[in-house]
Amino acid sequence: MTIINRRVFVLGGLATAGTLAVPSLASAAVPYPFTLGVASGEPDSSSVVLWTRLAPSPLNADGQGGMANADVTVDWQVSASSxxxxxxxSGSVTARYADAHSVHVVAGGLAPGAEYYYRFRAQGHLSAVGRTRTAPAAGTSGSDLRMAFASCAHYESGYFTAYRRMAEDRPDLILHLGDYIYEDAATTGSVREHAGAEIVSLADYRRRYAQYKADPDLQAAHAVAPWIVVPDDHEVENNYANMVRNDNSPALTAAQWTARRTAAYRAYYENMPLRPAQAPTGNSIPLFRRVQWGTLATFHMLDTRQFRDDQACGDGWKVCADADLAGRSLTGAAQESWLLDGLDQHAATWDILGQQVFFARRFDTAGAASMDGWDGYRASRSRIQQGWRDRNVRNPLVLTGDVHRAWANDLLADYASPNSAVIGTELVCTSIASGGDGTANSTIPDVATNPHLKFYSERRGYTLTTISPSQVRADFRAVASVSEHxxxxxTLKSFAILDGTPGLVAL
Structure with missing residues (x-):
């Protein structure tokens, strides 16, 4: 008998060892293939997606992680005990060479509202152990949901300590709202350097995901809880809008840009714990979707890149009348209709919009605003806000990433009127690392022209929420430095959002 390779995963007092006695295997001498860790995601009341990818040499330039051109059988196990x-x-799945040896297992037949542990076995090795959970049974709210959300993890800007601290908080669920990777080339003198030039090909994207996913702090965050993910722009290219490039370096023909998008979406799916329904088709990927957490919360996960009109008046901060044009849309008409139909279902106490870019109005004193956020698509924002008012949505809550700062905002029926009714709430997480260490500054910018903006921080971190039928508590969590590990x-600041009473209550 041979003892298969033993890996120990330790987190917040939990130590689970993957040790299994099995008959000797000729493949036991091959290098350890689970260097990119494990992940789970997309939980419902009876199933969850389990993910891993085999890559004994993650940074190989061909994007195949050191794997031979052959498919590999991967065994998987789920247990109620660590x-x-x-x-x-349990079962087996084929890790295909064509898919960079990534696997997506839909583990079904699970009990609702339950905690589970999972692991994989391949080529004579066991993976680390992951922890996951299912959503509550239909028609029940289950226990309070401890949910963290994060975005913007630029590898070169600093260490992913915030992922580690998030894992140590032991959330039940994690939302990632975009910029999981960055596409730019290695920059000499950075805290850590990207491998290679700006990524364009499928091999490039696979290698970049491998570099990020090999980070032990990111692996800890994936292993502690199921994730629900949506990308922003850097998973493809900075500031792109639908089929329009807004960052034209390197130079690409139209056909090369289409090929780049195709590669980016394929690599995103390969590396995320997504269901088969989210598999890409060519240069598009079906990402807007709903995840139901019993009667406690409906997560409406939005895609604000693939279907948007191009930025009005060019990218950046502008005074721009075109941003008010009625026909402009950030979501596209089909996704907007889908969202409003979902809000009309009243399926849960909290309707949570997981999306990428700043939602509340933010004008500077000259009236300029960011054309990349919802301020560049004001009619689109107004239709959605009016839509949830018309449908009597009890608790609309918008969760946002992208801007590398933490914010907490009241959402108003009419931003031009400071005395307008508060009709919803927005929580904006800061970055995991993007922008470097940040500062201790917490003075709200432009608050005189935007009194609905209630909190601001330039530190790096994440937002931890506790969602109950009576309230959402939000704790803005931050680390002082990412330039050192x-x-x-x-906790910089905490707020409550009370059931049936939109807006922020400082704690």
Missing amino acids: TFGSLVA GAAVS
């Missing part, structure tokens, strides 16, 4: 004394689900985390 010791795997008994299994509740291992900084402690602290």
Whole structure:
């Protein structure tokens, strides 16, 4: 008998060891293939997606992670116990060379509202152990949901300490709202350097994901809870809008740009714990979707890149009358209709919009605003806000990434009137690392022209929420530094959002 390679995953007092006695295998001498860790995602009341990717040499230039041109059988196991004394689900799946040896297992037949542990076995090795959970049963709210959300993890800007601290908070669910990777070339003198030039090809994108996913802090965050993910722009190219490039370096023909998008979406799917329904087709990927968490919360996950009109008046901060044009849309007509139909279902206490770019109005004193956020698509924002008012949505809550700062905002029926009714709430997470260390500044910019903006921070971190039928508590968590590894985390500010009463209550 041979003892298969033993890997130990330790997090917040949990130590689970993957040790299994099996007959000797000729493949046991091959290098350890689970260098990119494990992940789970897209939970419903009876199933969850389990993910891994085999890559003994993650940074190989061909994007194949050191794997031979052959498919590999991968075994998977799910247990209610971290010791795997008994299994509740198990099986085998083929990791295909054509898919960079990534696997997406839909583990079904699980109990609702339950915690599980999972692991994989391939080529004589066991993976680390991941923790996941299912959503509550239909018609029930289940226990309070501890949910963290994050965005913007630029590898070169600093260490992913915030992912580690988020894992140590042991959330039940994690939302990632975009910029999981960055596409730019290596920059000499950065805290850490990207491998290679700006990514364009499928091999490039696969290699970049491997570099990010090899980070142990990111692996810890994936292993602690299921994720629900949506990309922003850097998973493809900075500031792109539908089929329009707004960052034209390197120079590409129209056909090369289409090929780049196709490669980017394929690599995103390969590296995320998404269901088969989200698999890309050519140069598009079906990402807007709903995830139901019993009667407690409906997560409406939006795609604000693939279907948007191009930025009005060019990118950046502008005074721009065209941003008010009625026909402009950030979501596209089909997604907007889908969202409003979903809000009309009243399926849960909280309707949560997981999306990428700043939603509330933010004008500077000259009236300029960012054309990349919803301020560049004001009619689109107005239709959605009026839509949830017309449908009597009880608790609309917008979650946002992108801007590398933490914000907490009241949403108004009429932003031109400071006394307008508060009709919703927006929470904006800061970045995991993008922008570097940041500063201790917490003075709200442009607050005189935007009194509905209630909190601001330039530190790096994430937002931790506790969602109950009576309220959402939001804790803005931050680390003091990302240029050095291992900084402690602290809570900068906490708010409550009360059921049936839109707007922020400072705690």
